[in-house]
Amino acid sequence: MNLNIDFQEKFELRHIAPDHQETAAMLKTIGVSSLQQLVEQTIPEKIRLQKPLNLPKPESEYDYLKRLKQVSLKNKVFKSHIGKGYYDTITPPVILRNIFENPGWYTQYTPYQAEISQGRLQALLNFQTMVIDLTGMEIANASLLDEGTAAAEAMFMQFSLRKNQQARTFFVSEELFPQTIDILKTRSAPYGIHLEIGNHQTAVLTEDMFGAIVQYPAGDGAVYDYKEFAEKAHAKGIKLTVVADILSLAILTPPGEWGADVVVGNTQRFGIPMGFGGPHAAFFATKEEYKRSIPGRIIGVTIDAAGNYALRMALQTREQHIRRDKATSNICTAQALLAIMAGMYAAYHGQEGLIKIAQRVHGLAVLLSDSLKSLGYKQENEAFFDTLKFELGDLAKPLNGLAINEEINLYYKGSSVSIAIDETTNLEDIKTIIRVFARLKAKTLNDLNIDELKASIKTSIPTELIRTTDFLTHPVFNTHHSEHEMLRYIKSLEAKDLSLCHSMIPLGSCTMKLNATTEMIPVTWNHYSKIHPFAPSDQVGGYMQVIDELNKWLSEITGFSTMSFQPNSGAQGEYAGLMVIRAFHMDRNEGHRNIALIPASAHGTNPASAAMAGMKIVVVKCDENGNIDVEDLRNKAQEHKHDLSCLMVTYPSTHGVFEESIIEICQIIHENGGQVYMDGANMNAQVGLTSPASIGADVCHLNLHKTFCIPHGGGGPGMGPIGVAKHLAPYLPGHPLVDIENGKSIHAVSSAPWGSASILLISHAYIAMMGSEGLTNATRYAILNANYIKSRLETHYPVLYTGSNGRCAHEMILDCRSFKSSGIEVTDIAKRLMDYGFHAPTVSFPVAGTLMVEPTESEPKHELDRFCDALIAIRKEIAAIESGASDRNNNPLKNAPHTAAVVTGSEWNKPYGREQAAFPLTYVAENKFWPSVGRVNDTYGDRTFICSCPPIEDYQEA
Structure with missing residues (x-):
């Protein structure tokens, strides 16, 4: 017999969920004979492409990973001492496996629906608390994109808050990292802000300056006492931003204690791989008086309908939708996953652990400095944390060659070199660097007494700049130091969050599709994750090919x-x-x-x-x-x-x-x-x-x-x-x-x-x-799935806009405004969907009182049907209110979501049954997702604004 052999498995069949039978059934419901006919009725003929995409043939998952592994070897994983805001770090394996590589964490959506997002909201609150403690500031947000853009956000916040409207000059320390200065140039130009770039020690501060920014430690590694500079700035009405290294703050006096108005930086050093530049979570901390001007998101403490401890996004820059061009920032996202990891890193190590890591880094830097001084080199930073600077003259070029031969990257600028020490640096690394410098002077490691130098390590940091205040004192940072405790804590938070692991997330404009495991695997490979973004071009061939x-x-x-x-x-x-x-x-x-x-x-x-x-x-x-x-x-x-x-x-x-x-x-x-x-x-x-x-x-x-x-x-x-x-x-x-x-x-x-x-x-x-055909089919099926949902729901909910042939694109808007006459808001529908096991579609955007639904091509017909069944059932519950059969104020929608504690409680005084509350459709009982809190009380949260972990007594009380 002839074998019908398919010589390569198609990834497309894994990514696109509906099979042939499901496709035929959905097309019949829509009323078209083929996918092609649906596309022709949806996309105007004038703009349709006439030929397929010119892309390489699709690869199988196995073949792709095999090829990408070979490509990765074109990246050279040298020991990086470049610094400049990026450092090798150790991601605790318990965090790597259970958060970074875990779809229960990385497939979640932004926590706009707080009741099914309590896990990551708590993790982000931990992050905010960590930042507040380390910086010595009063309030922090739940992460920004990177350090440079966080500095730019600080500049614009200070510009917006200035009392002297004529002030348009921003003082910039010349010792900021070069990339940060460059971003400030970009962001300042459209506003006509003049950047005064200079030496903070000799700068003349004037009334036409609205703000100033310095780096701590400075870009080349020097640790300065900025207290006097801060006082001079404040005397002129100038607000001070400090770009701080988060690890250094474990042993350096926090900027909040010597006069900073804003502190920004990057949390990459807290267990987040360099990854050739990201992603990494930046932080932004300031005084509470500026809380309404902070860019990004702030997580806040509140209570739920039963008075229990609950969390929500207290402030968010979705205020863009209200203020539009008057918004203080255009930020619409964060680096939540990376912020969560950084917060867990702090919880795993605690104050004592972070101090040990910071002291080890600083101690190795001191040892290296003392060793190279013994060889006759002059180290230019009198006080430093982790970065040394040497003026080498004609020796810089040969040093580079010797260092590269030892697979070491240093940072060169003209005839000077700087060396940054990080968490992964050990004593053997220090000895290798010493050997390279020794060779330049025809010496060897034997010309030094390393053991004697090790025994006499003394900090270079002045007494007045050594941290004396405690940090990370909250129990969350003092309970999870063993791996079992950390694992259980991570899993306990994960269990409170609905992700794509549980059900479709039908958010319009957000496209919550499959994040395939094969797509995710290479991100943590060493040959991609351990590459410094400023590594020499001949070491990053793999990244350049990708x-x-x-x-x-x-x-x-x-x-x-x-x-x-x-x-x-x-x-x-x-x-x-x-x-x-x-x-x-x-x-x-x-x-x-x-x-x-x-x-x-x-x-x-x-x-x-x-x-x-x-x-x-x-x-x-x-x-x-x-x-x-x-x-x-x-x-x-x-x-x-x-x-x-x-x-x-x-x-x-x-x-x-x-x-x-x-x-x-x-x-x-x-x-x-x-x-x-x-x-x-x-x-x-x-x-x-x-x-x-x-x-x-x-x-x-x-x-x-x-x-x-x-x-x-x-x-x-x-x-x-x-x-x-x-x-x-x-x-x-x-x-x-x-x-x-x-x-x-x-x-x-x-x-x-x-x-x-x-x-x-x-x-x-x-x-x-996916290849050309697979990508095109993904689009076709996105349109199919959306129009199928439209066909099933349009007799229950008006669909607000359609094309000339009555089709929607990949998403649609369901109009819920008429329900207001019965006391039902679109928010009530969103909360009730949680009882059915679903995250709500996009609420009240782009039209207030509506739901915008986008199913994506990765959802099978039975999942679309579960979602449609849920919305149809909710519509019947609304109809019962409209007819008077259900109470207008005490009904399943107004009381949603229903927690396990409420449903199983000894008292039940609602005019509907517990089963209708928790198991409104048969399928729900098969795989129930319980919201961990009831309806969140936003008014209480606004009245009692708390954005760091509250005292343990508050937890016990709740």
Whole structure:
């Protein structure tokens, strides 16, 4: 008999869930005969691609991992002593395995639904507490993107808070890390902020300065006493930002004790791999009086409906949706997963453990300094924590050659060299460095008495700068030091959170699709995770191959000329794209072009990003069908044609529809001298079927954490690389420490040259294993699944917007506003869905009182049916309220979610049964997910604002 052999397993069949039978059944429900017919009814013919994507043939999971392992060997894992904000570290295996490599943690969504997010909210509260304790400040947020952008956020916060509106100068210590200074240059330019870069010891502070920033320890390693500088600044009304090394704060006096107004930095040293630049969680701490101006998110303590201890996001920069262009920041994400890991690192080691690590690092640096002094070298930092600096003159170049032969990377600047010590450095590493320096003077290690030097190690840190205050005193940092305790603690928090491990997360505009295990595995391989972002170019061949391939593939998918991978979030990509447009206009002597046209339906980060790029926002109306009002757009484009910079447009629209006038819209902008920026949030409905270039866009960002499978990680990491047409390519972001050849680059937008490079491996894997046909099918099935849900639900909930053929794109908006007349808010539906085992869709965006649903191609029909059954059952519960059969104020929706404690309690005084409360449909009982707290009390949380771990007595009381 002839064998029908499939010679390669298709990853596409693992990623796309519906099989042939399910597909046929869904098409029948929708009322079309084929996927192709559905696509033709959904995507306008004018913009549909006429040929398949030109991508390599798909690889199997096995073959891909085998190939990528070979590629990884092109990266050379040298011992890195480069420093400059990035250090090798030890991730405790219990944290690596049970958080970083655990889909129960990395597939969670941002904790907007607090009742099913208590685990990660507690972990993020731990992070905030850790930062507050170490910095000596009063309040901290739940992480930012990286150190450089955190410094830029601090500058803008101080600028916004300035009392003297004429003050436009920001003093910048010349000893900040170069990448941070470069980002400050980028962010200051659109606001007309003048950077005064100089020596803090000789600087003349003036009344026209609104803020100042210094590094602690300084960029080359020196530890300065900034107390007098802080006093001088405050005397002039100048607020002081300190960029602090978090590990050093275990033994250095915290900035909050000597006058800092804001403290920012990176928590990468707390167990987060370097990963060629990220992702890493930055921190931002300040005084409580500035809490309403802090960028990002703050986790706060409150109570639930039963009065029990509960957590929620107390402050979040989703205020962009309210304040739009007046928002204080465009940040829409965090680095939650990495912040959680850093907080767990602190909980695992505690105060005593962190002090030991910091003292070991400092002690090895002192030993190295004393040893090299004995060889006749002059160490220039009188006081230091972990970094030494030597002026070598003509010896710098031969030293580099000798160090490379020993597989050691040092940091060279002209004729000087600096050496950074980290947690992974041991005595043998120190001896190797000494041998290299000794060879330069024709000496050997035997010319030193290392044992004698070891016995006489004395700190270089002045007494007044040695920390005397305790930190991490809360029980959470003093209970989990054994691995069993840490494992159980991690698992206890994980059990409180709903993730993709439990059920689909149908969030519109968020694309919560499969994060395949094969895509995730390489991220923790040493040859990717242990690479310093500023390592010499001949040591990073593996990363360069991955980035180059991903550049080509994403350029093909978008139709653009090239990509920049530097932006490390979607909002960062928006900002970078607009800054590239700004540079393009300025280069043509049209710097006056500063008008951004933005549809009224746009995501709130759009106007916030435009304002940060120095643009003035003109809002374009939407018609009754939710589409851009073309005539209003035309009128406003013509009215502002001499000053028009760009249009910001999301496609498919924020309303989940392929607008048929999109080509005309783009032409109108180009005819009036502007550029088209496309927000790539909804790219999952485009790949392989249409593209940003085919609609006429000039630049767009891609949310790799949406369309291209990087997991959301409980609220981050994200990646937002931008693709540009050929005429914009010369302006893509550069970097001060790595040569990126673009021609006329804008300054850096992120700290690392290729952003959070390690997670680019995930998107690389996804595209490589899916191939052209697989990626295109993923888009088709995203459209299929969305339209199937629409067909099942539209007789129960009005679908707000559709295309001309009655189809939605990959998402739809369910209108719940009519239920208000019966006392039911859309929030009640969101909370009730938890009792059915589901995370709510996006609530009240882009239209208040609605649910925006996006199922993704990775969900099978039976999961879509479970979700639809839940919403239909909830609609029946609403109908009972409408008819008077259920009490208007005491019903399953108003009391949702129902916890196990409530349902099994000795008292039950509700007018409906316990079974209806907890097991409203048969399938729920089979695999019940219990919310760990009842409805969170936001009012109480606002009234009693607490954003660090409360005293143990409060836990016991709760």
